[in-house]
Amino acid sequence: MLDPHRLRVFRAVVGSGSVQAAADNLGLTSSAVSQHLSALARETGLVLFQRQGRGITPTAAGLELAAQSEEAMSQWGRLDAVVGDLREGRSGRLTVGYFSSAGSAWMPELVKSLTAQLPDLTVDLVLTEVTGRNVTPDIDIVIDPPDGGGRPGYRHVPLASDPFVAVVPVEHELASFRAVSLADLRGQTWVSNDLIGSLGHRIVVSTCAAAGFTPRFAVQAQEHHSAIQFVAAGVGISVMPRLAARALPREVTRLRITEPTPMRHISALVRETGRPNPAAEHLLEMLLDLNTHPSRRGRPVAG
Template identity: 45%
Template sequence: MLDVHRLRVFRSVVASGSVQAAAANLGYTPSAVSQHLTALQRETGLTLLARAGRGLRPTAAGHALAAEADRVLARVGAAESLIADLRTGRTGALSVAYFASVGAAWMPLVVRRILTELPGVRLDLQLREHIPDSREERADVQVVVADTGFDPGSGFTAQHIVDDPYVAVLPAGHPLAGHDEVDLAELAEERWVDNDFARGWCRAKLLEACTAAGFSPAFRVEAHDYRTALAFVAAGIGLTVLPALGAAHLPEGVTVVRAVRPMPIRSIHVVVHDAVEHTPAVRTTVAALHEAADGARHVR
């Protein structure tokens, strides 16, 4: 088994360029650093460093181990930080991932509640549109869009938060602007502004509904995000159709009409890492997400 302390010494030598410089940076003697390097190379059975003038340079094997050591030491650092938090009675760290429209509409309320009720918690907020394949890269809590009943993966549990229906956002002077709702088919010949550069699940759900209504929208302008698309609508360039949550903060000069027959709907879920689901920080976060979703539902 590799010695973590020797990995730290090795990374210092790679970063510093020589045994002497690493010794000075670490507060060790050059002899102690050399002993750690010798022991690490004996453990691995690899030549990790080679002479380069008065200093050292990593071999190909040394470069590979240095890159992996960075990941290992980062995880060790996170564990040491958690232990320090637990010893001092702090709540600990919590990572929360979310997609863009949730970030604008819900996360300020969620974060305020977490920090009000648990002022000692350290929050790591991550903007993510998809669930990472690697378990190590996944957040403690992630808000996602997915079909009801989807499998969040081993070691994780999903809870349904809310169904988010789509709305048509029209320029204020549009003939349909005063309506409560509009059939998707009535928008078939309109100038459409796209709002999903990622071409993800949300856009696919919209296109599926349009196909069911008998047309494919002709996007005249392709925007990268909801905010930009809404600005184009406000400028009178066309209309856009997006989830209601994405229309939570509207610019002047636009109006919202429910899109129906069929009504596209996306399902929003929260995915929680089972290892931390019992902690106060996670429970507070999940409760705050439900509260934010309920507030948005009442506003609609």
């Protein structure tokens, strides 16, 4: 089994670019760092570095080990934190997954309230919509796929329906309307606010297909913050979930979409462990209450 401390030293050398820099960063001697590198090379049976001038540079195998060990080291760090919690008498830790618009709209106030009520609780927040994250959250706030929102080992709890809205410049010809049909946006220049092929993007494109057209994306912004700025600059319009369009600059306004309305459904997945998790259940109650009474948190989503 690989030694986590040696991996940490190895990653420090790869990240800093030299043995001496890693030693300075870690508070070790350069000799100790070199010994850890030699021991790790023996453990793995890999050539991790090669000479380059007076220094060293990672080999292809070394770079791959550094990249692949990132998540493992993150999980090891989480285990270290659990040990620290136990040693210092803190009662528990809650890992919460979320996607970006729910994170900005809901999580700050929810976590503030939760930790005020449970001061010994440590909350880890993980952006689980980012691909490649290997985490097991206690609660994961997710967008339900069209074929259902289940996940093995988790209880599925619906939270809200989040309609998509049109975000347009305030000087746009449609800006004076409170609502537009999706067909009204047919000939517009569109700005994407999600990754192509992602669930949100597929919802928009499939609903447009149902309305008889395919949107023309001139800009692939791929996330809503940048997309809103492109709209503010007058580059085009964007169709995004209302939750993502809560806070808009004065150059931009949002319009309801009708006939048909793109819609996404948001749920909480609660991990079933066979033992009580009071913190997870309490956060779930707060999420349900928030979406039953959306006026309590600005204008998140309608339940």
